[in-house]
Amino acid sequence: MSTADTLLDVRGLRVDIPTPNGMLHAVRGIDFDLKRGETLCLVGESGCGKSLTAMALMGLLPRKALRTADRLEFQGNDILSLPEKAFNRLRGNRMAMIFQEPMTSLNPALTIGQQLVDVHRQHRNVSTKEARERALFLFEKIGVSAPVERLKQYPHELSGGLRQRMMIAMALMCGPQLLLADEPTTALDVTIQAELLRVLRNLQEEFGMGMILITHDLGVVSRMADKVAVMYAGEIVERGDVYQVFNRPSHPYTRGLLECLPIPGRHKHMAHLPSIPGVVPSLIGDLTGCAFRERCQYAEDRCGEADIDWRQLPDGQGYQCILPASSDGVASEVSR
């Protein structure tokens, strides 16, 4: 349901990529929405389509990739049909992205300072001096040591962690309303991660910035998310608010993910950890039935025969599986 607060409204988003072996259906019809100031976390196995989902929103898909959707609205405006030029005015400005691989958005030939100034001046009528001041202000917020010196350095002269922080600064230069953060803290150690996540949270509160946070780290998800969407093989298989998904996971994949985490006290030192056997199916060609069935301990014949219906629970949680919603009893066993 679209309201004045709705930042992003996505229905039936698909991303298809032609490959020599056939069409790869990387994102297979997903729905979600995001309100101002809200954080949606996308989680799921590597290759399930999280980055492509974010890139589709940013209009930055790989060249051959085809984006289609029933609806794709940013602040009530249809961005599917937006001309390239108009979209360029949004990108890096009102919506910005922190990329998973820092080097993809840093230019190795330019200093950090030049890049930060350029991105700001592209969208704002500011002087080089003002842009530099903005960069230093952000450096202070996200904790960059020797800030003035950093501006003169090239990306390759920085540690992985610092590069990541430079990308965060770059994305925040224009004060975006929507931030797509693709694994923004994965390369960082935990104290800096905690500090950066707090910074992102504060900036969000300060500016009402909506955020789509992509991360493998379920600990981070549990603490940052208002809403969670669990993706598997290009689909959203479970969705709900953070309490629902963590305390009452209903899709076997979500439950499996939560069980895999090493948690002291739950797992004996150096004992085998639970894992989800098998690998994700190929995304080339059509997938009938539940994409998780090869790895699912509850799979039945009917899981492979027809597409699985989405089950919407009255409280907003939903999932795509034939099993009944898990009771709170099962849930507490999983989350503790």
Next chain:
Amino acid sequence: MTQSDAPIFEVNAVSQEYQLGSSLFRRRYLRAVDDVSLQLRRGEVLGLVGESGCGKTTLAKIMMGLIQPTAGEVRLNGKRLADVPRLEVASRIQYVFQDPYSALNPRHSVGRIIEQPLRIHGVGAAADRAQKARKLLDVVGLPQRLIDSPPSQLSGGQRQRVVIARALALRPDILVCDEPTSALDVSVQSQILNLLLDLRSEFGLSYIFVSHNLAVVEHMATSVAVMYLGRIVEHAATADIFGNPQHPYTRALLHSVLAPDPGAGIPDLGLGRTVPNPAQLPTGCRFHPRCPVAVPVCSTKEPARGRGERWAECHLVEGSASAAA
């Protein structure tokens, strides 16, 4: 698994300085590793944790002989690493890279990648090497059908298994694993961790396990070294580090572990905004600009350097060499 007493691997007073652009007037150095000594015993898993840029990868590379330290030495079974022939080094200690995506040559088949160390060192005839590669696939739990596939057809977890298989080809005693699962999914992470645990009990392997994931280190390690700006500021058995941490930095690290707990928020670690700059080490205790419990002496006097089995380099830690002094 028994741990015999003689260390199979020692790092003695190792330092590494990188030169940062020199000007006419002065040269600037960055001391990435500062007088570090560590020992590894057979069967031990030494967890190495710490801040981004604190020198973990540099230390791991020194251990591998990939970087010549500017001071100190590495010893393998009592012999200076620099004096040990390359084949012998390679057959004792191997490196598992952080990133399974860039660690594999995209033009080579899985089989060729796995037998590469054997080929480089001229071990065995071609047929033996192929046979060995097939065995290694079994050891790391990869299906035989993948032997002719290029890495591009493999999942991340499968690629990390290939990296591990390649590292095992020369039957090393020690694996240096630099963030071995940080590029992997949790469902796959546990498969790789289980594999490493199995290899340890099957072949008596020892690990240096570099990770920023403390939950993983707690599960995997027998002892833990906490690194801060180039030094090991605390070292202890795993149960002591996690059950009774001594150094304020270790405590902050433990506090920063984000176990799943919806709504719990992100804790404030009390470390403030000052971020460590390895190019400009603080005076006194290198942690003092961020330390929530610092006292005046901390900014002028460096805590005594730790040695032995358990230490914490902090003026406030009772029984630490500096408190006794």
